[in-house]
């Protein structure tokens with residue numbers, strides 16, 4: 351069995367089913383993140399939507415999954431019973447309650463992937479049967495458009511092979527990387543929360559243009575396209591931000607005057623401080 355078609359095996363864990371395309375996948379929680387990740391998995395073309403099941407206590411969020419051929423239920427236990435790869439997509443404070451509810455249904459055949467901000471691998475492993483294969487994952491909102499940035503970290507009974515499986519399944523969601531657990535909290539600040547920091551910047555750019563007389567709807571559209579274009583250039587050229595910045599800055603021109611204003615306003619320190627504050631908050635959420 352090999353992963354490209356395929357199945358994966360952890361050295362001291364059971365094989366991860368037969369074919370990846372036969373893997374049964376579950377989601378507990380049916381919010382935006384579950385939707386983004388499920389869309390990515392469906393887009394991979396490796397898993398038929400009928401092999402995916404999702405649970406939530408109310409029906410509010412379920413129709414958009416049903417429309418894509420995903421099975422839905424109100425029972426978290428049913429999700430665990432019918433799946434081998436289970437994504438935990440509830441808010442962090444609900445994780446202990448949800449894991450207490452499903453723990454007796456979890457076997458060593460399962461891989462449990464939590465995307466809850468701050469909740470540590472140690473906590474997840476304590477709440478699940480000994481030997482459970484657990485992975486922590488931090489996605490971000492653009493996963494819903496398959497332009498996300500995800501970071502994975504494995505628990506003590508999971509590793510490279512579970513990460514390989516997840517990278518294969520999740521790569522349509524965007525950039526998928528793996529790293530040590532402490533990076534997950536930093537990634538939460540940089541990217542999970544960082545998306546919202548970019549929106550604050552977008553709003554501020556647009557409001558600057560409104561102040562200078564541009565209609566706000568047009569200013570917002572241009573701000574969005576400016577951020578999109580700058581981001582694609584940064585990603586696709588592989589150049590450093592400083593190199594691209596230098597390409598825009600004509601000596602004595604408009605941009606360097608604007609950058610001076612940003613620096614006088616402490617923009618760079620504020621952005622670094624935002625990532626630091628969000629990372630610290632993720633660490634705090636993880637404390638028992």
Ligand SMILES: NC(=O)C1=CN([C@@H]2O[C@H](COP(=O)(O)OP(=O)(O)OC[C@H]3O[C@@H](n4cnc5c(N)ncnc54)[C@H](O)[C@@H]3O)[C@@H](O)[C@H]2O)C=CC1
Pocket residue numbers: 378379380381382383384405406407408411426439440441442444448465466467488489490491542543
């Ligand atoms: N929203 C974001 O940008 C990001 C969120 N996350 C993490 O993803 C997780 C989910 O976040 P969102 O999708 O934004 O939340 P959400 O509030 O949109 O969705 C949570 C879902 O959980 C369901 N739910 C509530 N109680 C439940 C229970 N007892 N059993 C099963 N389902 C239950 C809700 O009905 C809802 O469908 C959170 O832990 C968050 O930290 C991670 C990265 C980014």
Ligand SMILES: O=C(O)[C@@H]1CCC=N1
Pocket residue numbers: 467538542543
């Ligand atoms: O604000 C939060 O706690 C979640 C985690 C990252 C993005 N949203």
